[in-house]
Amino acid sequence: MALGVPALIGVLTGSIELAVVASVGGLWGVGQDGQxxxxxxxxxxxSLGLAAAGGLLAGELALRSGHPGAVLVCLVFCxxxxxxxxxxxxxxxVAGMHLLLGAVVGGGMPVPGPWWQAPLALFAGVMLVLALSVAPWLWDRHRIAREAVQAVYRAASRALAAAGTPAAGDARRRLADSLDTAQQALGPNTPARxxxxxxxxxxxxxxxxTLIWEGRPLPVTVTGTPLSLMAGEIRVLPTPFAQDTPGLRALAGVFEAAGQEQIDEIPLEPAPHRPPGLADCLRYALLLGLAVLLTQLLAEALDGPRNYWLPMTVAFVYKPDLGPVFRRAVHRCLGTVAGVAVIAALALWITDPYVWLAVLAVFGAVMAVGVRHHYGVATAGLTVVVLVLLDLLGDERALSWPRILDTALAAGIVLVLHFALWPRSAAATADDRIRTALAAVQRYRALAPAAGPVRRHVLRRSAYQQLGAARRAVALAGHEPALRRPRQDWEPVIATAEKLCDVVTARVLASDLVRT
Structure with missing residues (x-):
């Protein structure tokens, strides 16, 4: 809808240039939508809409100025x-990437009409996505929070079923992740229930x-109890098991608490975020600026059709916070080749513009799915969409081979700069995440015995959250060529820290039960 509706309006009204700009806004908005x-x-x-519109305005004004080098200066600054x-x-x-993307489009694609129309059309395209995304709030505003909380109970049931098996560790991690997701979904206006x-x-x-740490398989009568709690079916645990271990006694206590009038609520504080240091941010800013400078100079030297594809590829590929740079570059190239092949095949038998609008919508959906699952698939869908949009503009030049060449050149420039000037960025990030996680685990270990349930949860949440971030950073580092064999001590350190958290949780809970 975000792609097809503006394009259809443009075809029907004849305002195809502004319609294409609005569709680009919809394309970017869909890529950043979520659950x-x-x-x-x-x-x-x-923030995406404002940043993209601001970047487009800057690039457009630089292009309209007619001064040599104005677009280049604008792109490097952005x-x-x-x-x-x-x-x-x-x-x-999101705002930073789309500020640059907007500047690239504004500096490379002349749009007729007053200077304010194109930024407004781009912003309108993003706002269409926003309206479609948040529309369910009007009739079911608490659905996301409700489903997130229910997911915790389901994850707890699966974790109990995995107790005493090799899958227990992964099940416990998924439970911690679901708990964190639920806390982020709840807001100050969430119903008390x-x-x-x-x-x-x-x-x-x-x-x-605690039950997972105790490490013995549990009967179905126990593993299904979280689902009973979720459904509001308050009942006690089966008698033979309710008083057997500290974990089962704690589980029985949960059912007792469910039948009480009052229960301590957890403060809904935002998840902690520890941004990178100033040096890393400055280094990335300078490398991104240098990559854009080189690709824009190369684009001007080659003087190919729609040569803004070169710096645009840099904006999409050089995002180390979104994944390994090498993998993004490879997937970008492969996805572009696949998208060009698809558009070449479709062009053999499609001539009707309304059929092309259907193709636009279909591959927009492909891109949206790819954004969440595979960057190469997302790039293939994006390539088809962009080439269809350019066809709607009446550009009949051969664009397929230049798109492949430009993508390969831009990806190559990014890789050379990144691995020549910042080769161990992923490893440094992994080391930093591990140090932060270990500090959080030690804090939990030291403070949990004397803390109440609420404070204990805050400490435990921080520890598990930082451990999850460390595990993800290690996995990403393993995909960079310089680190095909990640440091051998990374995984054991994280696994040991996770077990320590589990031990602290179990022993503190057992001590509470003894005091009670």
Whole structure:
């Protein structure tokens, strides 16, 4: 809808240039949509729209000025600014990347009409995505929080079923992740009943972690109890098991708490975020600016059709916060080849513009799926969409081979710069994440015995969250060519720290039961 509706309006009204710009805004907006809370989507898509429109305006004014080098200066400035903010968090990352993308489009694609029309059309395309994304809030505003809390109970049931098996560790990690997702989904206006259900899920997760640490298989009568809690079927544990171990006694205590009038609520504080240091941000900003400078100079030297594809590829590929740079570059090249092959095949038998609009919508959906699952698939869908949009503009030049060449050149420049001037960025990030995680684990170990349930949860959440970030950083580092064999001590350190957290949880909970 975000691609097809503006394009259809443009075909029907004859305002095809502005319609294509609006579709580009919709394309970028869909790429950053998600299933997170509505307030998060508003912040992310709103910042995307403003940044992209501002970048487009800057690039457009530079192009219209007619001064030699104005576009080049504008792109390099926007690249440095984008790089300076992009590593500061997800919203900043989205805004930075789309500031640069907007500048690239504005400086490379002349749009007739007043200067304000193209930025406004781009912003309108993003706002269409935002409206479609948050529309369910009007009739079911608490659905995301409710489903996130329910996911905790389901994860707890699966974790209990995995107790005493090799899958227990992964199940416990998924439980911790679901708990963190639920806490982020809850807001100050969440109904009291849902907040109470989440507070009960906190106690349930603590009991489940203890049972996993005890390490023995559990009967179905026990593993299904979280689902009973989720459904509101309050009942006690089966008698033969309820008083057998500290974990089962804690699980029985969760059911007792479920039948009480009051239960301590957990403060809904935001998840902690530790951005990279100033040196890393400056280095990335300068490298991104240098990459854009080189690709723009190369584009002007080659003087090919739609040569803004070169710096645009840099903006998409050189995002170390979104994944390994090498893998993104390879997937970008392969996806571009696949997209060009698809468009070449379709062009053999499609001539009707309305059929092309259907192709636009279909491959827009392919891109949206790829964004969440595979960057190469996303690039293939994006390539088809962009080539269709250019066809709607009446550009009949041969664009397929230049798109492949430009993508390969830009990806090559990014890789050479990155691995020549910042070769151990992924390894340094992994080391930093591990140090932060170990500090959080030690803090939990030291403070948990004397802390109450609420404070204990805050400490435990921080420890598990930092351990998860460390594990993801290690996995990403393993995909960089310089680190095909990740440091051998990374995984054992993380695994040992996770077991230490589980031990602390189990022993503190057992001590609480003894005192009670």
């Amino acid at each position: 997170d809370p509505y307030r998060s989507r508003v912040a992310r898509l709103g 690249a440095v600014l984008a790089g300076a903010v992009s590593l500061r968090g997800r919203v900043a990352s 849902l907040r109470r259900s989440f507070a009960l899920a906190i106690r349930l997760a603590e009991a489940v972690t």
